[in-house]
Amino acid sequence: MEKLLNIVQQLDETFKIKSFGKDPAFSRYIPQVYEGKFDWRKKFEPEFNELFNGLMIKGTPEVNNIFLAVFPTKDVLETFIEKGESGDLLFMHHPLLMECGDPVGEWGRGFVPIEETLLNRIRSRGLSVYTCHVPMDYHETLGTSQAIAEALNVDITERFIHDDKHGCIGIIGNVQPTDCEDLIKHLKHIFDIPYVDFEGRKKVINKVAIVAGCGDKTHWMQLAEDKGADAYISGEIHCHIDSDYGRRRFDEVIEYACKTSMSLFGVSHSASEYLVKKTLVAPWLEENFNLESVHLIPQRDWWL
Incomplete structure (x- = not known):
């Protein structure tokens, strides 16, 4: 078991989150996609609302398990909500889903907001979310x-x-x-x-x-x-x-x-960004923190 704030501090320092300032992509796209839908700033942590990297949702203070993913697809978030215990942390590369499109199938819609109901379920379960985009x-x-x-x-x-x-x-x-x-x-x-x-x-x-x-x-x-x-x-x-x-x-x-x-x-x-979670980040987390386990959450469809 680890303190959430200890994990966040070490992640912030390892990836030098604050030195990057505002994430150039998500500081634009997050306000755009949520505009007129709900007050997204109340769902996320104040510092995340300034940097658009780091601790996005703060759950209960003790972490047993960390889950790793890339995009907040509906299936990824539902898996986290179903399997996560109060305090567990989801560490993603992106704070928004980007439907990139399939080279042999349907083209994507671009950036898509997380459903408010999913955010509410994460918060009500005492779960945490951390994202790290450009710094990673x-x-x-x-x-x-x-x-x-x-x-x-x-x-x-x-x-x-x-x-x-x-x-x-x-x-x-x-x-x-x-x-x-x-x-x-x-x-x-x-x-x-x-x-x-x-x-x-x-x-x-x-x-x-x-x-x-x-x-x-x-x-x-x-x-x-x-x-x-x-x-x-x-x-x-x-x-x-x-x-x-x-x-x-x-x-x-x-x-x-x-x-x-x-x-x-x-x-x-x-898939290109999931590999780092699987081969480098997961072993690093296991080595540096006292956790019960580190879980990988692959996307159901890599070519979403």
């Missing part, structure tokens, strides 16, 4: 891209997509020579996904670039190509959000894919 993407040892690099046995040669204050979110490095078909099989196994979103013609892959999450930015892809990458691996290589913005981003990558020498691999936004 930049973390060099517990980072989203780092977990992918380790799973692929990448010999890291450099990091890219640089921020002057916080470091880099992308990784470039060498791998044992492989071809696209074998790499796709390997990615499907690592991320437990039925298929990979793929563009490209590269046959032999010696050097990869990795950007977990939403990597469908052609200037990032071009930067990786300029650095000699044969493959670009991300959660998303295409935006499948059903909006003018999503279709514009999709067309940009299609145009880029026609001329690039790289092969592009998308493993789903959520």
Whole structure:
């Protein structure tokens, strides 16, 4: 059993939550999606309402179990509510669901609010929620891209997509020579996904670039190509959000894919960020805190 405040303090310090200030994405999207629905600020902790990272919902003060997930999908939250005991903590990457869309199915709606009834059930059960978005993407040892690099046995040669204050979110490095078909099989196994979103013609892959999450930015892809990458691996290589913005981003990558020498691999936004919880964060929590258990909550559909 651990004190909630001790866990929160160590998470805040490990991921340097306060040094990042307001999360650039969720400081915009959380107010947007909840506007006119209910007073979301009363549901969340005051500091979370300023930073949009950290302790989001504060339950009872003692934690026995920590649950790990990426997006607050309905099935993830219902699993947490059903299995969690008073005081237990859900540690997610995102405080909002983002329906990213399926490359072989329906396109998504983008950011979607958590239902008020689910928030009320979490609070009434004395459960806690903590989220860490951008600070985890930049973390060099517990980072989203780092977990992918380790799973692929990448010999890291450099990091890219640089921020002057916080470091880099992308990784470039060498791998044992492989071809696209074998790499796709390997990615499907690592991320437990039925298929990979793929563009490209590269046959032999010696050097990869990795950007977990939403990597469908052609200037990032071009930067990786300029650095000699044969493959670009991300959660998303295409935006499948059903909006003018999503279709514009999709067309940009299609145009880029026609001329690039790289092969592009998308493993789903959520699956790409779940890996760090499974392979790096879960062992770290078990090592650093006196808990009964750490539970993983995978999404029912990675290509939501």
